[in-house]
Amino acid sequence: MASPRILIIGGGAGGLELATRLGKQLGRKNRAQITLIDRNSTHIWKPLLHEVATGTLDVDIDQVTYRAHASSHYFEFQLGSLIGLDRESREVILAPLTDEAGEEVLSERRIGYDYLVLAIGSISNHFNTPGIQENCIFLDSPEQAKRFHRRLLEAYIKLNSPKHPKENLNIAIVGAGATGVELSAELHHAARELNQYGFTEMRRDRLKITVVEAGPRILPALPERIAAAAHKELTKLGVDVRVATKVTSANENGLMLGDEELPADLMVWAAGIKAPDFLKDLAGLENNRLNQLLVLPTLQTTRDSQIYVIGDCAGCPLPDNKWVPPRAQSAHQMADHVAKNLIAALEGKPQSSYLYRDHGSLISLSRFGTVGSLMGNLVGGAMMIEGRIARMAYISLYRMHQVALHGWFRTIMISVIGRINKIIRPRLKLH
Numbered sequence: 557m558a559s560p561r562i563l564i565i566g567g568g569a570g571g572l573e574l575a576t577r578l579g580k581q582l583g584r585k586n587r588a589q590i591t592l593i594d595r596n597s598t599h600i601w602k603p604l605l606h607e608v609a610t611g612t613l614d615v616d617i618d619q620v621t622y623r624a625h626a627s628s629h630y631f632e633f634q635l636g637s638l639i640g641l642d643r644e645s646r647e648v649i650l651a652p653l654t655d656e657a658g659e660e661v662l663s664e665r666r667i668g669y670d671y672l673v674l675a676i677g678s679i680s681n682h683f684n685t686p687g688i689q690e691n692c693i694f695l696d697s698p699e700q701a702k703r704f705h706r707r708l709l710e711a712y713i714k715l716n717s718p719k720h721p722k723e724n725l726n727i728a729i730v731g732a733g734a735t736g737v738e739l740s741a742e743l744h745h746a747a748r749e750l751n752q753y754g755f756t757e758m759r760r761d762r763l764k765i766t767v768v769e770a771g772p773r774i775l776p777a778l779p780e781r782i783a784a785a786a787h788k789e790l791t792k793l794g795v796d797v798r799v800a801t802k803v804t805s806a807n808e809n810g811l812m813l814g815d816e817e818l819p820a821d822l823m824v825w826a827a828g829i830k831a832p833d834f835l836k837d838l839a840g841l842e843n844n845r846l847n848q849l850l851v852l853p854t855l856q857t858t859r860d861s862q863i864y865v866i867g868d869c870a871g872c873p874l875p876d877n878k879w880v881p882p883r884a885q886s887a888h889q890m891a892d893h894v895a896k897n898l899i900a901a902l903e904g905k906p907q908s909s910y911l912y913r914d915h916g917s918l919i920s921l922s923r924f925g926t927v928g929s930l931m932g933n934l935v936g937g938a939m940m941i942e943g944r945i946a947r948m949a950y951i952s953l954y955r956m957h958q959v960a961l962h963g964w965f966r967t968i969m970i971s972v973i974g975r976i977n978k979i980i981r982p983r984l985k986l987h
């Protein structure tokens with residue numbers, strides 16, 4: 557009898573960990589055929605995208621190549637972009653694959669499954685604010701982060717020249733959640749480094765960063781004390797933080813804040829997320845208002861028990877009527893849980909319920925500090941950590957993801973190589 561087919565769509569924080577684990581536990585012994593599909597050929601952990609955007613992280617060094625990873629972890633990888641689902645025939649529909657010139661390499665395809673896991677993440681939610689789509693950069697994918705980096709370098713080249721001796725570089729970031737706050741601190745760090753690498757005319761005081769937040773304070777999802785500490789650090793760096801300020805539109809010159817115009821050369825929208833729009837009409841599955849697919853506590857969709865959803869695209873209710881937050885730690889926990897439930901399903905055992913555990917939140921202010929809370933559920937988010945301990949905890953989040961993918965030994969080797977690279981390579985990606 558052919559082994560059951562488990563198909564995972566999306567190889568991000570959740571999907572790649574799941575494929576790796578199922579490959580080791582089921583694929584290796586031919587107990588199931590595991591296939592991962594992603595629209596990209598390589599994986600980079602999404603919480604690092606603001607570092608890609610500023611050049612402090614070189615995506616070419618830190619990315620994982622799916623095909624190579626799959627071949628050593630007992631699963632198959634296919635490049636493709638999900639566009640539809642046929643629940644009756646149990647097949648997913650993938651968009652035609654085209655090359656750089658737009659020529660079709662593969663036509664539209666269907667791939668069958670016995671169990672399907674959707675892990676395609678989220679995209680920025682601009683709430684149909686006029687001009688945002690056309691004028692702002694989003695940090696949803698490595699390509700977008702790289703685009704921001706290119707534009708940042710181009711602006712530095714221009715403003716460093718004697719033709720523009722006094723012009724400032726105005727960067728506006730919409731949304732003071734983790735992404736907006738971390739990006740603004742990282743940009744200050746990058747500015748210091750760029751100065752060291754020959755951009756001597758483009759002094760740091762010519763970089764003007766404004767963070768605009770509609771809510772009454774920054775980091776709305778985090779405890780007030782952490783937000784206050786982060787706000788203080790940003791102000792020390794010279795970031796103009798504007799709370800209770802709504803962006804009403806954007807144009808090529810900047811943002812409109814009601815009647816006031818905020819001039820900006822580069823604009824980043826990081827104010828909220830939603831699941832991709834096509835999930836709204838995906839084969840009759842149920843959604844919430846963020847397009848996330850509704851799941852039962854077992855993480856199976858409410859209307860089809862053969863389909864599981866994990867990570868940012870899952871609408872998983874919490875007992876207090878809120879939703880499991882779209883975070884890397886949620887994706888990690890859900891991947892872990894679905895692996896257990898899939899193995900149970902194959903063994904004819906009952907499905908168990910997922911319980912979200914808030915292990916706290918950490919905000920990296922680049923080299924200027926890290927603040928956060930640990931064990932949110934256990935101590936009500938009250939245990940605030942700062943400085944070295946917070947930095948170590950922040951780095952360990954990524955290390956845990958690497959351990960889930962590569963195991964302890966290889967993760968230690970990767971971090972040693974990372975340290976060596978810090979000595980022998982430029983501290984910033986400069987091209």
Ligand SMILES: Cc1cc2nc3c(=O)[nH]c(=O)nc-3n(C[C@H](O)[C@H](O)[C@H](O)COP(=O)(O)OP(=O)(O)OC[C@H]3O[C@@H](n4cnc5c(N)ncnc54)[C@H](O)[C@@H]3O)c2cc1C
Pocket residue numbers: 565566567568569570571593594595596599601602603604605606636637638639675676677678695696734735866867868869882883884885886887918
């Ligand atoms: C700049 C930034 C900083 C962040 N910092 C933190 C942090 O400090 N802590 C934290 O907990 N969270 C943080 N997050 C949030 C965190 O990154 C996400 O919650 C997490 O990555 C969600 O994991 P996921 O597996 O659901 O989706 P993702 O990691 O986004 O992966 C989705 C995958 O699906 C693929 N995909 C998408 N659409 C398709 C399609 N149609 N067909 C095939 N493949 C598809 C994508 O290529 C991607 O590989 C941050 C996010 C950003 C952008």
